[in-house]
Amino acid sequence: MRVLLVEDDEVLGDAVRTYVRRQGHAVDWSMTREASEASLAAAPYDLVLLDLRLPDGNGIDILKQMRSRRDATPVIIMTAHDQVSDRIAGLNAGADDYLVKPVDLGELQARIQAVSRRYGAQPLPxxxxxxxxxxxxxxxxxxxxxxxxxxxxxxxxxxxxxxxxxxxxxxxxxxxxxxxxxxxxxxxxxxxxxxxxxxxxxxxxxxxxxxxxxxxxx
Incomplete structure (x- = not known):
């Protein structure tokens, strides 16, 4: 799969990118809303791993724009926002799954596989x-x-x-x-x-x- 990682934390972003690459996927890493939107416009993705709190905006706005133009690419939100209201807002905006930081990488891989199977981006187990x-x-x-x-x-x-x-x-x-x-x-x-x-x-x-x-x- 080709994955877009949207994460402004350098330590977490590097860890997630390294781990997902080791699972055999290609990963583009963007640290701002502007860079993320440019990547989405430039290439097709099989999955987006989306942080909400970015230096130049909110990840929810990226998600809303994707869905408004009928972009059905699966999106997993990864954020420190752990309130139930935040999760509801993310899912209502069109997210497919929601992980609260700190992210367990094994759980992240399981969520990626589940979302990918749901959308047919990966075969069955x-x-x-x-x-x-x-x-x-x-x-x-x-x-x-x-x-x-x-x-x-x-x-x-x-x-x-x-x-x-x-x-x-x-x-x-x-x-x-x-x-x-x-x-x-x-x-x-x-x-x-x-x-x-x-x-x-x-x-x-x-x-x-x-x-x-x-x-x-x-």
Whole structure:
């Protein structure tokens, strides 16, 4: 998934970004309302992790603007505001979930998985495709013909995007969006490299190339 993290606390933001990246997701981190709105206008996201108290405004306003333009991207609010009225306001504004700081990273991952499954951004916890068995939740494990296969975080990101849209063709650009956050260097053959690595590990027929359109899981 590609995640937008909106958080002005440098320590917490760095911890959350590092953790979510380790789960195989690309993370763009914005520390202001202005930067967050620019990111949302520039790229499609699968999830937004939203702080409410920002130096140049309120995160609720970002959420309201998203929903007013029919942007249905899932949003999890992370804030120190722990009053019931604050939670109600956030949920009424269109948030999908609400976490009170300090945030437990394990709980955050569980909430991300739950919201992603709800919106179809990730597959179910366990998916079987031919000889492949993919365990997305918790273990993030792939078994091919009963043998466990070790994947890097970026290999996971590619496979995750293909499985999440396994009934459709996934373009090279969509895979790049899943791989990289802003500022990362994108080589012209990066997607091809990771698809090739996955084929070596999962079987050469596991991923089909649809010439001129993209890739799909077989």
């Amino acid at each position: 366990e998916v079987t495709i031919g000889a492949l068995k993919v365990f997305v939740a918790e273990r993030r494990l792939v078994a091919a013909d009963g043998t466990d296969v070790s994947l890097s975080s970026r290999e996971w990101a590619v496979l995750d995007r293909l499985i999440a849209r396994r009934h459709a063709i996934v373009s090279k650009g969509q895979i790049e969006e899943a791989l990289y956050e802003f500022g990362a260097e994108v080589e012209s053959n990066t997607v091809e490299v990771y698809v090739s690595r996955l084929r070596r590990k999962l079987g050469k027929d596991a991923i089909e190339t649809v010439r001129g359109l993209g890739y799909r899981i077989v």
